[in-house]
Amino acid sequence: MTQQSGPRDRQWRSRAARFRQGRSHRRDSIYIGILILGGGWFLGRTLAMDALAKGWDVTAFTRGRSGQPPAGVRHVVGDRTKEADLRRLASESAWDAVVDTSAYEPIDVAHATNALVGHIEQYVLVSTVGAYDDWPATAVDEISPLWPSAPTYAEDSSELASMTIGGRYGTLKAGCEVAATTGVARSLIVRPGVILGPGEYVGRALKLLERAARGGPWLLPAPPEQPIQPVDVRDVSTFLLAAIEHRLDGAYNVVAPQDHATYGDLIDMCLKLTAYRAQPTWAHPR
Numbered sequence: 001m002t003q004q005s006g007p008r009d010r011q012w013r014s015r016a017a018r019f020r021q022g023r024s025h026r027r028d029s030i031y032i033g034i035l036i037l038g039g040g041w042f043l044g045r046t047l048a049m050d051a052l053a054k055g056w057d058v059t060a061f062t063r064g065r066s067g068q069p070p071a072g073v074r075h076v077v078g079d080r081t082k083e084a085d086l087r088r089l090a091s092e093s094a095w096d097a098v099v100d101t102s103a104y105e106p107i108d109v110a111h112a113t114n115a116l117v118g119h120i121e122q123y124v125l126v127s128t129v130g131a132y133d134d135w136p137a138t139a140v141d142e143i144s145p146l147w148p149s150a151p152t153y154a155e156d157s158s159e160l161a162s163m164t165i166g167g168r169y170g171t172l173k174a175g176c177e178v179a180a181t182t183g184v185a186r187s188l189i190v191r192p193g194v195i196l197g198p199g200e201y202v203g204r205a206l207k208l209l210e211r212a213a214r215g216g217p218w219l220l221p222a223p224p225e226q227p228i229q230p231v232d233v234r235d236v237s238t239f240l241l242a243a244i245e246h247r248l249d250g251a252y253n254v255v256a257p258q259d260h261a262t263y264g265d266l267i268d269m270c271l272k273l274t275a276y277r278a279q280p281t282w283a284h285p286r
Helices: 007-023 042-053 083-090 106-116 165-180 204-214 233-245 263-273
Strands: 033-037 057-062 074-077 095-100 120-126 186-192 216-221 250-254 278-283
Touching: 033 042, 042 057, 042 233, 083 106, 095 106, 095 233, 106 120, 106 165, 120 165, 120 233, 165 186, 186 233, 204 216, 204 263, 204 278, 233 250, 263 278
Parallel strands: 033 057, 033 095, 057 074, 095 120, 120 186, 186 250, 216 278
Antiparallel strands: none
16 A cells, blocks of 8 residues: 655655654665654564664654653654644654554544644554454454454543453554554554563563473463464564565554464473473363
């Protein structure tokens, strides 16, 4: 999905040209400036480190509560829910792309896109496969229907009051996608599944490893043949940077290939890493 240049795009290009003239000294490689909404931990931090390694200019906008961005990142401290902070952020510079790793409420994404118009070429949103209303009951692809939503939704919106936790989460994420594709020159939506790897803060893999390390009988939900498609945070980062560099637009699911692994494979790896101290017993939940 390629959009033609309009007045806003030309405004961004003039700003970006002035920005590059003042900062770029890397004529032998592609020089790209990105803004990360997040950047203090897990995916945002991995993305910042990988972009720095490519010689890109990286700005991170965070509240400074969940860790600090890596050295070499220009850190702008602020709250994305406050319009004054977003206006101050926009006055800092212009960027080839903003990567939103922290979006949860659509209204916050809408405020960010409004504030950054004329300062970015592309809005990159890290969404989730949970935005599909048929997932995980059925297999989905990029054109499967999403949860009905709106860019004005917030967590306390009355329309979400009677929904399940999963439905509320999916609806909010789908609304973030609507907001990220409204009023910007170009947009990229990335829908990962479960993200694992260094710095993972939910504790999915760590909890399994800790339980395996304790040893003894280990009750697990059958069947072990249940397929899983987790993706490594470093692979998500690599895809995002490649997509920005090659000017990809549209929506992409980012998960491991089908039949890549099973839950039993994951448990076996945990057992191997902990010297097989635990003895798994598989039992059906019902």
